[in-house]
Amino acid sequence: MAAEEIIPVVVEFTGGLEMLFADQRKHTLAVPAKDEEGKPVTVGWLVNYLCEKVMKDSRKEMFVLDGHVRPGILVLINDADWELEGEASYALQPKDNILFVSTLHGG
Amino acid sequence: MAAEEIIPVVVEFTGGLEMLFADQRKHTLAVPAKDEEGKPVTVGWLVNYLCEKVMKDSRKEMFVLDGHVRPGILVLINDADWELEGEASYALQPKDNILFVSTLHGG
Amino acid sequence: QGTGQKWPLSAEEYKRYGRQMIVPSIGILGQLRLKSSSVLIIGAGGLGCPAAAYIAGAGVGKIGLVDGDTVEVSNLHRQILHSTCTVGMRKVDSAICFLKSINPNATYVAHPWHISPENAQEIVGGYDLVLDCTDNPASRYLISDACVLLSKILISASALRTDGQLIVLNSPPLPPGNVAGGPCYRCVFPKPPPAESVLTCGEGGILGPVVGVMGVLQAVETIEIIVQGKITPPDSTQIVASPTNMVLYSALGTPPFRSVRLRPRRPDCFACSPDATLRLESLKGGSLDYALFCGLMPAVNIL
């Protein structure tokens, strides 16, 4: 393979999570198709990538806790709960939409 | 060409128009790719087709008037006003979503 | 500012509006903009009631209500400012009585008649922003024309049975002929629907909270537009027209909400295009018969 393969994905944040990502709700990203070990990149890989490369806020624990997306955040893959799609092991496809929603409690 | 080419489209009705179409909001249709003259089928062709083949209600004038979609009905092609897409002359593409919205006036 | 006051709001106002002032998109600037703005709500029915309740609650300085009807029992399931004991009262009075109890800080103005070509300029001219909460096409064309001629943003909603629709029109509110202005009602619907295709809530029915959702959404739009400083027509040379969207709501639909993108100003629009011949004088002079245009009779009672 000559050039590194790239997957375009859209990542969105809502419910206040956008505040951790420069107050930007929608991020259009181009991620490598393979991880360091040559395996297809997954949503789990993307969560790490977001935490390390995209998030400027220092409160990492508001997004990832103990290596997992923190409780109270829903992850949606193309508008479906990621638990319907294999959770963190789901392999990213071009044009996927990954939405992170922080649960609200006010009323 | 051996078999007649078919284009799958989704047609939706809202704002009360669904009542003219057997109370069904969403219709998944397979339409021929070419019209009788061998030209690609357009939204204008689709309007006629809906009026003649799909609509069972006898009040055709509630949908088409003087050969045009009646005033007070918005036509959306993939969620954009059809006037942004060439109106009736827009050529249907596979998987297009065509939405007919009757304007409401109650308040 | 300049008045020597240390605090721009009173202690009561800080308490009353505190929860909304700490929302990042509002802040103290947004609250002051709300306080110094005026909003006209045309129609004190299923849309106007919930819209007015939240607009009053939020601290808008002056609120006008236009409605010539009186309260009926059949209104009560959805027109939440009215109550069993105000049946028979004029709707504007019943509504303002309630609004004062929610928030006594605002100035409330009753316009106890229907909007008409004769009174539209005088009424609409006195406010920064207009909500169309009426229930018939003739009023909707008239209100849109008045908003175009007077450069007001128009927040238009409607509902029937289990469906609702919302559009923000003439935003930005640039003068007729300026293509960067937002489309008007006539740009979206150049021809009125045939009269026999138009159903009122009395004929078609309405689910109370469906029209309620649409009215509350009008209040959200009103507040957002005011706090973002959009009511003043901006320097038109700097404007890039952003697309106008329509929100469609179907309580029985899956998904229930959908946003669609509308066209910009129509180059041959009767009201807002460079060639438009519509003038304030033609409104006031009665040369436009909206009821006739919409195929409705008798003319006077409808508007």
Add this chain to the structure above:
Amino acid sequence: QGTGQKWPLSAEEYKRYGRQMIVPSIGILGQLRLKSSSVLIIGAGGLGCPAAAYIAGAGVGKIGLVDGDTVEVSNLHRQILHSTCTVGMRKVDSAICFLKSINPNATYVAHPWHISPENAQEIVGGYDLVLDCTDNPASRYLISDACVLLSKILISASALRTDGQLIVLNSPPLPPGNVAGGPCYRCVFPKPPPAESVLTCGEGGILGPVVGVMGVLQAVETIEIIVQGKITPPDSTQIVASPTNMVLYSALGTPPFRSVRLRPRRPDCFACSPDATLRLESLKGGSLDYALFCGLMPAVNIL
């Protein structure tokens, strides 16, 4: 039926509910179902106020309100059943006073205390359907557990700043262990969020009509569920579980609304799975500390 009455509703009721009874999805059957049903609204704040107004207006026969707070000035911008002159009054009393003026036909029940593990069974058990209009995670887990144990559909909404969320849980309301039942709050959120990530409206702020939209949407769902006869757990052998959706609202988003598909019941859910050990006795006996579970202290005041 069977009482010898010619008309199932009074003349006043035909007038009052006529506009909604002619909506095809309601009809006379739907109206009678509304009249014979009972709805519990937990929380008489920003969500509960608009939800209650439209549920009362629609003709639900019995409405219970649970809230231990009193009205404060800072509530008024969004809690539209309360007014400047009811500041200091118990919220449930202020709200019921208003609801009676909208519709005197219903029975209103005041529960002037917060929901707790001790009182949940007795309160929730008296109603057909429950609305969660509270503002903290501990209450949300408790209410969901009670609804699972008592087989009630739960319409849960929440809001903060300019965002809102809505889910219909435990629908259909089949007993724990039946996989065809709808997911519960624990199925969607098995672990509570860390306490430091949870903001109340007092801390994070709230735009009044944003929480208003969510409350009115709860009323729409309530009415639709009742008129469709869904409050009675159906014969479970005939059920095909349909996917549960969550409606997300962002007043500043484009588009403002989005629906997402949630997972079905979780096979290892603490509350609703075949292996669930949750029992009514454990609720009442106080062996579950919801405040501690949610990392909140002091326990008693939060619930």
